[in-house]
Amino acid sequence: MSVSLELKGKPTPIKDRKLLEGFRRFARDYDWILDNMDVLLREYPDKHIAVADEKVIFANDNIKELLENIKESGKDDDDFVIEYINSRNIKLLL
DSSP states (O other), X not given: OOOEEXXXXXXXXXXXXHHHHHHHHHHHHHHHHHHTHHHHHHHSTXXXXXXXXXXXXXXXXXXXXXXXXXXXXXXXGGGSEEXXXXXXXXXXXX
């Protein structure tokens, strides 16, 4: 399977397996967040969460503290999808 990333409007093949796997892992975890937003809103309202392997690993009210939790665990923040779970209904006017 050929995978490419678009840079400056031009498709660029991804040849680095580690990078490609990182993109796939990010996409899988981000999709998991979107698919489970109702549950996340109940369990982690107004919190920052760090997700890896389709699980919430860390949650904190403060993003700096969340990043510190990740650092203290010996992991890199690149190993996680970090998202803020906003309980307020925000409408964007475009």
